[in-house]
Amino acid sequence: MEQLTTIGLNHYLTISAILLGFGLFAVMTRKNAIVVLMGVELILNAANINFLAFSKYNGGMEGVMFALFVIVIAAAEAAIALAIVINIFKIFKSVDVSSIDSMKE
Amino acid sequence: MFELPSGAEIQGIIASVQGSVGLFIPEIYLSALFMLLIVVDLVAKGRKNNLLAITTLLGLAGSTIFIYQQHGLPAGEIFFGMYVLDEFALFFKYFFVLSAIVAVVVTMADEQFDREVKSMGEYYALIVAMVIGMIMMASSADLIMIFLSMELVSFTGYILAGYFKRNPRSSEAALKYLVYGAVSSGLMVYGFSLIYGITAQTNIIKISLELAAHGSDSLVMILATLLVLAGFGYKIGAVPFHFWSPDVYEGSPTPVTAYLSVASKAAGFALLMRFFYVAIPHGALPPEDTLGIDWLSLLMILSVASMIYGNVVALWQKNVKRLLAYSSIAHAGYLLLGILVMDQFGTQATLFYLLSYFIMNFGAFYVVILISNKTGSENLDDYRGLGKKMPLAGAALTVFLISLVGLPPTVGFIGKLMIFSALLTKGTLYMWIALIGIMTSVISLYYYMLIPLNMYLRESKSPDEKGMNLALAPQIILAVLMMLTLYFGLFFTPLSDFAKYSSVMFGITLQ
Numbered sequence: 159m160e161q162l163t164t165i166g167l168n169h170y171l172t173i174s175a176i177l178l179g180f181g182l183f184a185v186m187t188r189k190n191a192i193v194v195l196m197g198v199e200l201i202l203n204a205a206n207i208n209f210l211a212f213s214k215y216n217g218g219m220e221g222v223m224f225a226l227f228v229i230v231i232a233a234a235e236a237a238i239a240l241a242i243v244i245n246i247f248k249i250f251k252s253v254d255v256s257s258i259d260s261m262k263e
Numbered sequence: 264m265f266e267l268p269s270g271a272e273i274q275g276i277i278a279s280v281q282g283s284v285g286l287f288i289p290e291i292y293l294s295a296l297f298m299l300l301i302v303v304d305l306v307a308k309g310r311k312n313n314l315l316a317i318t319t320l321l322g323l324a325g326s327t328i329f330i331y332q333q334h335g336l337p338a339g340e341i342f343f344g345m346y347v348l349d350e351f352a353l354f355f356k357y358f359f360v361l362s363a364i365v366a367v368v369v370t371m372a373d374e375q376f377d378r379e380v381k382s383m384g385e386y387y388a389l390i391v392a393m394v395i396g397m398i399m400m401a402s403s404a405d406l407i408m409i410f411l412s413m414e415l416v417s418f419t420g421y422i423l424a425g426y427f428k429r430n431p432r433s434s435e436a437a438l439k440y441l442v443y444g445a446v447s448s449g450l451m452v453y454g455f456s457l458i459y460g461i462t463a464q465t466n467i468i469k470i471s472l473e474l475a476a477h478g479s480d481s482l483v484m485i486l487a488t489l490l491v492l493a494g495f496g497y498k499i500g501a502v503p504f505h506f507w508s509p510d511v512y513e514g515s516p517t518p519v520t521a522y523l524s525v526a527s528k529a530a531g532f533a534l535l536m537r538f539f540y541v542a543i544p545h546g547a548l549p550p551e552d553t554l555g556i557d558w559l560s561l562l563m564i565l566s567v568a569s570m571i572y573g574n575v576v577a578l579w580q581k582n583v584k585r586l587l588a589y590s591s592i593a594h595a596g597y598l599l600l601g602i603l604v605m606d607q608f609g610t611q612a613t614l615f616y617l618l619s620y621f622i623m624n625f626g627a628f629y630v631v632i633l634i635s636n637k638t639g640s641e642n643l644d645d646y647r648g649l650g651k652k653m654p655l656a657g658a659a660l661t662v663f664l665i666s667l668v669g670l671p672p673t674v675g676f677i678g679k680l681m682i683f684s685a686l687l688t689k690g691t692l693y694m695w696i697a698l699i700g701i702m703t704s705v706i707s708l709y710y711y712m713l714i715p716l717n718m719y720l721r722e723s724k725s726p727d728e729k730g731m732n733l734a735l736a737p738q739i740i741l742a743v744l745m746m747l748t749l750y751f752g753l754f755f756t757p758l759s760d761f762a763k764y765s766s767v768m769f770g771i772t773l774q
Contacts, residue, residue, distance in 0.1 A: 174456075178453060181449070185446050191438065191442065194442055194446075195442075195445065197446075198445040198446055198449050201446070201449035201450065201452075201453060202449050202452060204453060205449070205452040205453040205455070205456045206456075208453065208456035208457065208459075208460060209456050209459060211460075212456065212459055212460040212463070216459075216460070216463035217463075218463055218464075220407070220459065220463075220464070220465045221456075221459055223407060224406070224407050224410075224455070224456075224459065224465065227407055227410065227411060228410070228452055231410070231411065231414045234414070234418060235414070235418065235445060238418050238421055238422065238441070239421075239441055239445065242421060242425055242434070242437045242438055242441050243438070245425065245428055245434050245437075246434050246435070246437075246438050249429070249431050249434050250431065250434075250435075255438070255442065258435050258438060259435075260431060260432060260435060261432060261435065261509075261510050261513050261514060261585075
């Protein structure tokens, strides 16, 4: 009962592990490039939750700083990724990762 | 919870930052060069000339002066333990600046750029940005810096891989590079968060002290190591994180392929060595704490798998760029062998191998570009009879390929010799791994020699007797690269001494 009523480190870590699982699932099973990138975003945010939770319970500011930088990097990555995906759509008329495969032997 | 610093503390922080900036001059200079290139591009817009390339070359050459000035400085951490300055980092600073110079020279020779894009735009600026990122990768001493610098290299890499916007293969290469890169860096950050959770530190030296003092949960530590290895393994292109590399290497503009395969890979190795040697030293945790497996055994598996997979799959390749991609996977395996040894000689051997790989791989890609300028193709079948039409290019490519196999009297032979002799001093298990390395080198002889076989012994399908003459500048560059491959194969002492001098890492003493 104690575990259910008070929020502790374990709760944060569980949420983050679940998010990581969802992210990996999206990356592995989805064909749409945009959805794959959304999965990556979930993975990054799972790491963010870890950093913030550990930062709170370890008592240092490094985790908070790290999470901030991860957010910034994720934004930059989204910008580059969408530019590349738009370019792919212009050329292939599709953003299906599995169908864009012209270089196999 | 967090108290505000007092005035005296703030003064101290400012003084420390000012002291650190003095040790950060090459990076600041390169950042200024990056911005200058963007301005030069705006001024020279639309004009087809080599102004940008020459500015880049001069700027990069100028940066070596600032790097040279860092030689006498004492090794140590700067910027509050974010960054580190030591001989190991200096080696890679030279390495990356030189590889960017060669990449620019190679780009100037590539006529595909004239056909595919209207202006060179931000291409050279991105090359310089990538140099900054890679230098930071080799010098980072903090998980935050490691992540930021790796992403800087990755992002510029994605854009460079897709630089031919209208070309489907180049765009596809960019997409694949992006998807695999994003996933593996996400996993790496998750691994970092676990390490941060275990140790409450982000500085790699403090992490090692914390692990030595308090130990760690074995399962979490292995999981974290695996996740971090996903990020590093992607950068170095080792099996099983190699899926991007054949397609990216084939689709990207050839100078970018050469640059990625040499410089970005070397940056990954620099990071891998610094992270694993310093942060999680082998033997720091007792074996029963880590279920008997730690990063060393993981790297052994990676290395053996890369050597076997890269060399065997390369046998079936018909495209020379793709063939070199698989060969580069195999070379990641050989380089990992040097890291497995974990002593000073092993580090020296790895650094020497990187230098030799630099010369021979850039040389091979340079010839591929020159040939594709004339024939418009990278297919192995189109190389028939080229040995007679382009004598110098044919001879040079043969020398580079012999060096990639690791036969004397080339620099590649000395590199392999050093790595294998470093392995053989370590015992039976390492001897077997070295044996696998030698066997796979023998396999590689077959597919490398297919290229000279086609060039010299098979007749061209459409025999036109006229030779294909190269311009003077490419001929000189080619001759220089070829001479270097042979010269350092015979007189390798300067290179190996430099590698030995550079095998000193701050924060750990290798035996």
